[in-house]
Amino acid sequence: MCQFCGVDPEFASFFDKEGGNTSVVNGNTNLGDQTAPNYFRLKPDHPRYTKLTTPQLTTFASKLSPSSNVLLASHQGDGFQKASQRWSKQAIKTPMAIVQVASPEDVAKTITLATSHQVPFVVKCGGHSPSGASSVENGLVIDLGLMRQVSVKPEEQLVIADGGCLYGDVCKTTSEYGLACVGGTTSHVGIGGLSLAGGYGYLTGEYGLAVDNIVGAQVVTADGEILWVNEQKHSDLFWAIRGAGNRIAVVTKFIIKAHPMSSQVWGGMIQYSGTQVASVIEALNTWYQQKDVKAAAGVALGKMSDGKAGLTLFPFYNGSQENAEVSFAPLLRLPHLSQELSTMPYWKINTLGDQPGAFSGAYIEFDSANIAPSLETNHIKSMLDLLDDFAVNVDVDGDCNAGAYILLVQPDGIMKQGHSDMAFPWRDDHFDVGVSTAWQKQEQAPKMKTWLHNQFQPLANAQGDKERLYCNHSDFNGPATKEFGVNVGKVQELKTKWDPKDVFRSLL
Incomplete structure (x- = not known):
């Protein structure tokens, strides 16, 4: 008997076995040569034993900690709708139930319930996977959102x-x-x-x-x-x-x-026109060659206020404004479209990119690329040119957008670890690049995704390692050989050991 809902998982799994010599004739169950549980009066495909019903989920909810919640699709209340929302609209799915857990024991019970009844489940934390790694159709979502201490x-x-x-x-x-x-x-x-x-x-x-x-x-x-x-x-x-x-x-x-x-770091935003690409890239390379581990910069490629593709720099310096301005002098000397720079607490500088802008309420798709330093002007210019031609090439109407984000950090911290010190393998000086598209109408998805994966990502990746994927930008879409590199064999071994029935997300 399932300890949470009263259903016998062994009985349920018996009727789910493939190749079983079981048939129903005139209302009687023929078991062939198999030994079956003593419940012959029920049909083999009875939904009670292949899915979870509302009464079973309600009973299960009573077994969880007092501050937990089980939100049911069958009720479709405001709580369920709110908990189903995701950063990207294409990640919104309709699960059977959302289990808002409040303890590790709640998580363990939910996994046991799901696996006992062969119901798919996923785990949700921030909900940022654009294609929906933290969402599931007709399964269980283990929502960790109440666990934030x-x-x-x-x-x-x-x-x-x-x-x-x-x-x-x-x-x-x-x-x-x-x-x-x-x-x-x-x-x-x-x-x-x-x-x-x-x-x-x-x-x-x-x-x-x-x-x-x-x-x-x-x-x-x-x-x-x-x-x-x-x-x-x-x-x-x-x-x-x-x-x-x-x-x-x-x-x-x-x-x-x-x-x-320190109580204050330095940073903000500087915007440059796409016509300045040569001077900006030259200044970025000069800045980067100083090899200052306290300095970092995000470079966003995308549409500017004039409708043309340009570059937005997000400089960061873990130190005083004086030292920061010396470090970023090659870039600060350039003409710019706009600039907002100041000292601020470290926590605040990590909120500057929080506003979703064109991504607000949009369907979003990601892909992964990387660039071996130094940046090349022709490469970045070709990306800006493709973004300028985006609307024509994709041939969709409405508010659609695309862009790239390149993070420039020194490799010192990354290369302290070896390729196989943990499952994450990428220990080199390559700049991580995330590429993305955003659109407003669901029917635009095929064209937007095709353009991103077949045109923009290959171009963005032209100066990088083509056998490398960063899972957070490839959105866990594999293949595993490119996500885990030299470690893929060991990852597979440990997947088999710790998750032999493949109940968590599969290796692709």
């Missing part, structure tokens, strides 16, 4: 963060202790998806990727077991989650290394 141990420079935390939760809490953790460049992404698949950010040049700063974790495995993992305890699972986390287990707590951070 952050605790800081300042003497040990460690942070314990629940698996449902957003990066902004960690930033704001650590800032009170003069500390910071490596994360992304926006505050509203979930730390789970960001960190477990890599995590490039402004502090990466100094302190490595977000995944490099995970020193331990609490996980729930495919069989519902709750474990603490680190370099000493279940070290193989710890190796695997750092790069392949959502394929192997659910992380319900992170132990993260924090770093001393």
Whole structure:
């Protein structure tokens, strides 16, 4: 009997076996040579044993912790609708139920329920996967959004963060202790998806990727077991989650290394016309060759206020304004369309990219590219030219957009780790590039995706490693050989060991 809803999973699985010699004749069940549970009066395809009904899910809800919630599709209330929303409209799906868990035990129970009844499930933290890795049709969503506690141990420079935390939760809490953790460049992404698949950010040049700063974790495995993992305890699972986390287990707590951070950093935004591409790229290369690990810059390629493609620079400096202006002098000397620069707390600089702009309420698609330094003017210009011709090439009406984001950080922090020190393999000096499209009408999806994957991504990737994918930008669409590189064999072995029935996201 299922401990949560009263259904016998063995009986359910009996009728789901492939190749079983079972038939129904005149209302009687013929079992052939098989030994069956003693419930012959029910039909083999009875939906009660292949799906979960509203009464079963209601009973299950009573088994969870008091602050948890189970939102049912059959009720379709405001709570269910709100919890179904995602950053990208194409990620919105209709699950059977959304389980808003409040403890690791709730997660374990939900996994057990789903696997017992052969119901698909996914885990949702920040909900930023554009194509919907945290959404599922007619299955269960394990929503970690109620689990957002952050605790800081300042003497040990460690942070314990629940698996449902957003990066902004960690930033704001650590800032009170003069500390910071490596994360992304926006505050509203979930730390789970960001960190477990890599995590490039402004502090990466100094302190490595977000995944490099995970020193331990609490996980729930495919069989519902709750474990603490680190370099000493279940070290193989710890190796695997750092790069392949959502394929192997659910992380319900992170132990993260924090770093001393001054009360103020420097940064903001500078916009340049696309006609300045040669001088901007020359200045960026000059700046980068200073090899200052405290300096980083995001470069966004996209439509400007004049309707033409241009470059928006997001400079960052972990230090004083005086030192920052010396570092970025090659770029500050250039004419610009607009400029907003100042000192601010580190947590605030990670909110500057939070406004979705053209992505607000849009369908969004991502892809992954990379560029080997130094930047080449002709390459960047060709990307700007393609963006200028975007509307003509795609041939769709309405408010559509496309762009690229190149993050320039020094490789020092990234290359402190070896290719096989953890599942995440990419340890080189290449700049990470995320490319994207956004559109407003669902029927525009085929043309938008085709243009992104067949035209813009290959062009963006022309100066990079074509055998490399960054999961957070490729949106976990594989193939695994390009996501895990030299580590793909070991990742597969550990997937087989810790998730033999492939209940988590498959390796593609």
